[in-house]
Amino acid sequence: MPRLKQKHYQQRLLSAMAIYIAVLVLIWPLVRTTTSTPLKWLIALAPLPPMLYVIALMARRIRDSDELEQRTHLIGLGVATGVVGVLSLVGGFLASAQVLTLDGSILIWVFPLMLACYGVTRWAVARQYGDDLGCDPSDSMALHWRLIIGAGMFAFVALFAFLKHDDFLTGMMAGMAGSFAVLALAKGVIYWRKHHLARLESHDGR
Amino acid sequence: MNNSVRELRSEQGWSQADLAEQLDVSRQTVNAIETGKYDPSLPLAFKIAKLFGHPIESIFVPGEG
Numbered sequence: 001m002p003r004l005k006q007k008h009y010q011q012r013l014l015s016a017m018a019i020y021i022a023v024l025v026l027i028w029p030l031v032r033t034t035t036s037t038p039l040k041w042l043i044a045l046a047p048l049p050p051m052l053y054v055i056a057l058m059a060r061r062i063r064d065s066d067e068l069e070q071r072t073h074l075i076g077l078g079v080a081t082g083v084v085g086v087l088s089l090v091g092g093f094l095a096s097a098q099v100l101t102l103d104g105s106i107l108i109w110v111f112p113l114m115l116a117c118y119g120v121t122r123w124a125v126a127r128q129y130g131d132d133l134g135c136d137p138s139d140s141m142a143l144h145w146r147l148i149i150g151a152g153m154f155a156f157v158a159l160f161a162f163l164k165h166d167d168f169l170t171g172m173m174a175g176m177a178g179s180f181a182v183l184a185l186a187k188g189v190i191y192w193r194k195h196h197l198a199r200l201e202s203h204d205g206r
Numbered sequence: 207m208n209n210s211v212r213e214l215r216s217e218q219g220w221s222q223a224d225l226a227e228q229l230d231v232s233r234q235t236v237n238a239i240e241t242g243k244y245d246p247s248l249p250l251a252f253k254i255a256k257l258f259g260h261p262i263e264s265i266f267v268p269g270e271g
Contacts, residue, residue: 068238
């Protein structure tokens, strides 16, 4: 099987995340009003398939990686496992001692936290081996486009929260969407300037 | 470890992407090897030596960086 290109990986990942958010916002809330137990199970687990797809994508990406990429994946996954493990232990001990009240829904945050730790660590490790590692515009989706898609996802949730009259969620999601949009704009301008200057230099060189 | 991968690649007129494709690694890995930020494994070093037709010890030499 050929290596999955970074751009294709990012496109598939973002599509899965968009489906995940849509399911979480549009389908998952129905679990509270459903009376049938099998249907409750089905709706409660509806966000799982896109997440399983993301895990399969990651597994394929790591399997097809070269030796340096595998090293960065290993360190990223190691740090993520360590951080989530320690936080779970701390939470578990505090909850058992009844110092802190935690309900089961906190488990939802385990996987996103793990992915965030993995992503940040991998990015930091990759930078040590070269500034452009994993950020090569020729084989990955430009950052400003990824930020625009992220802003769109947050805006979608904000709109849904607004229609549901949830002021707190509307404010939070609209703020996130705005922040992502501003970042996308800044990155887009930097990207455009860089390419514009490169074009001018190549034109002068002729 | 010091290496002469960049010089050998330039002699062949290959881009980093061309070399990466022939070695079945990412372009970023080629860049990390050339800049001395990453020392390749023995199998990859042999693959590089075979590709350029030079003995491994003439491409990779012990040293700082």
